[in-house]
Amino acid sequence: RYVAIVYPMRPACKLRTTIGAIVTVWVAALVISSPILMVAGLSETYTTQTGEHWQLCIEDWPSERHGTIYSIVLMLCHYWLPVALIVFGYSRISCALRVNKDLYSPAQLVSQQVIEKTAYQKKMVKMFSVVILTFAISWLPLNVINILYFTHDVGSFRHINHVNYMIKLLSYSHSAIN
Numbered sequence: 001r002y003v004a005i006v007y008p009m010r011p012a013c014k015l016r017t018t019i020g021a022i023v024t025v026w027v028a029a030l031v032i033s034s035p036i037l038m039v040a041g042l043s044e045t046y047t048t049q050t051g052e053h054w055q056l057c058i059e060d061w062p063s064e065r066h067g068t069i070y071s072i073v074l075m076l077c078h079y080w081l082p083v084a085l086i087v088f089g090y091s092r093i094s095c096a097l098r099v100n101k102d103l104y105s106p107a108q109l110v111s112q113q114v115i116e117k118t119a120y121q122k123k124m125v126k127m128f129s130v131v132i133l134t135f136a137i138s139w140l141p142l143n144v145i146n147i148l149y150f151t152h153d154v155g156s157f158r159h160i161n162h163v164n165y166m167i168k169l170l171s172y173s174h175s176a177i178n
Helices: 002-006 013-040 062-095 111-153 158-178
Strands: 040-042 057-061
Touching: 002 062, 002 158, 013 040, 013 062, 111 158
Parallel strands: none
Antiparallel strands: 040 057
């Protein structure tokens, strides 16, 4: 969106650039998630009240501090960096779409075309704000609860599984909303 609106006359990305961007994103994702490969494992088998046998996938960090640091790094990479990029991109788009009132005489400023363009810009700024807020609101709870797992004993909270499912549903719903 950013490149298409801010630089409309720029030629499309070359195939090599596109492949490089895709590979970079995948490598970054693998590097960021690689610590989980080291600490993930299955819990001891336990039997539920109904007689079912269960094992849970757990993260067994060397210390809570390691898990907390990893969660904070994830929050920086998965939440704050995207928020910063979205705010930057939409701010630049807003500036590119902005009516430059210095280019118009006072008589032209009241023309229907300039009034419509100004109204369009206000509408776009509202839409951009909604997009940014939707992302921020949808993903913040998941990142916060991931940190809380290491800094507080939320695992013993009676309804934590239900809360966790709702938070994940909220986060994943952002893709559908966007």
